[in-house]
Amino acid sequence: MTTDKHAKRAARDLAAREGISYTAARRRLAGAVDQEPRPPVAVPIASTPCPEGCDGTGHPGTACWAWRPADATSTASWDVRRAAELPGGRADQVMRRHEEARENVSSRWARFHAWETKWLLALVYAMLTDQRPELMPDRARLRAAVEADDLAAVDALMEPLDRAAARLMTKVPAVWWGEVKPRIDAYADAVESDDRELRTWQEVDARHVVGRLVDQWRRTWEPTVRNASGVLEAPGVMWLAVKGWLDALLVDRHGGHAPGARVRFGDGRPAVVYAVEWGEDGPPVAYRVRELEPGAHGNVGRLVPSLSSDVLVPAADCREDTPCAVCGRTAGMAEALCDGCAPRFGPV
Ligand SMILES: [Zn+2]
Ligand SMILES: [Zn+2]
Structure with missing residues (x-):
């Protein structure tokens, strides 16, 4: 037996014993002999993305290049x-x-x-x-x-x-x-x-x-x-934002009320959607809403979300207000105009 045949057999044995690939076994044995740190990448890869279902016979000695979106041809937009x-x-x-x-x-x-x-x-x-x-x-x-x-x-x-x-x-x-x-x-x-x-x-x-x-x-x-200005910040991340993006994305696809939409309870009380509850599929099953109450400070005459209210309402009990006659955004209460378009009342 030549040295190479010995090495191949040893690699096959090691591969079978440890359930690793033949190539990985070859590399490990080579590393054991050379006493060199193992290179981070064991297997060379095909030079272009493989077609789906590739069995590797078209590029012997290399692993498949599994297609990734970054490999898309120029017809695909960024x-x-x-x-x-x-x-x-x-x-x-x-x-x-x-x-x-x-x-x-x-x-x-x-x-x-x-x-x-x-x-x-x-x-x-x-x-x-x-x-x-x-x-x-x-x-x-x-x-x-x-x-x-x-x-x-x-x-x-x-x-x-x-x-x-x-x-x-x-x-x-x-x-x-x-x-x-x-x-x-x-x-x-x-x-x-x-x-x-x-x-x-x-x-x-x-x-x-x-x-x-x-x-x-x-x-x-x-x-x-320590933030960029050198000020110590409390730890944390805006985890609320992530939920908002996902809700908006799914509402876009399935309908329902997006976060921020003005809705009304069955009895007519106005509220604003805070978060959306999703089932296994289909449109929202419920909404987490905040009741709207008249502003008391710099926002007199407007309805503002009550920060203390967080109510879970089944989707069937929520309906969205009609769009503003001027700008098309959701109007509050029973008015035809949204807060931005309606004349403002009281001291500002
Ligand atoms: Zn391949
Ligand atoms: Zn408006």
Whole structure:
């Protein structure tokens, strides 16, 4: 037997014994001989993305290049590619669609902070697809949707994941602190102790992305964070914002009242939608609303959300007010005009 044959047999034995790939076994044995640190990537990869269902015979000696949205040909627009790219690209897209659609200039501060929060949505996507692989869109169909530059088709494939994220995230502090945050903490622990072997640079890449999100999560909860101006900030992240983006996205697709919509209870009392409750499929099943009460300070004559009220109302008991006759936005109470278009009363 030549040395090479010995090496091959040893590698086959090791592979069988440990349930690892032949190539990984070869590499480990080579590393054991050379006493060199193992290179991060074991398996060279095909030079172009493989067709779906590739069996590897067309590129002997290399692993398949699993198609990713970033590999799409130039026919696909940037937006569609990003919307298909998990976890970060889609999180960015979902955030932008919502924040850029908001015309209210006075919310610029809130929007700026929301932009900084998109990493949390990316982390939630990563956690959900890791824990429930069935939420990952089918790659062949995703590829077809991206190559066709079809944003609606991409969204439809992402629907189960978006819905799972919308059902997980919350605007209720007790739920966030008691259930959601502990769950993400546990996921962060799992990611940090994950020592599964990485075979290709694609796997290395994916692990790196999730690792950075987990780092961000850890930094967020350090006792004090010094911001860019050198001021110590209380730890935290705008977790409310993430729920708002997901609700708006799903309302767009399924109908119902988006966060911020004026609605009325069955008895006619006005309220504003704060968060949306989702079932397994279809339109919203319920809304978390805040009652509206007359403003008492700089906003006399307007209706403002009561900060102490947080009522869960079945969807059937909520109806949206008619649009404002001037600007088309939702009008309050029984008036034909919204607050912005109606003449203002009282001292301002
Ligand atoms: Zn292949
Ligand atoms: Zn108006």
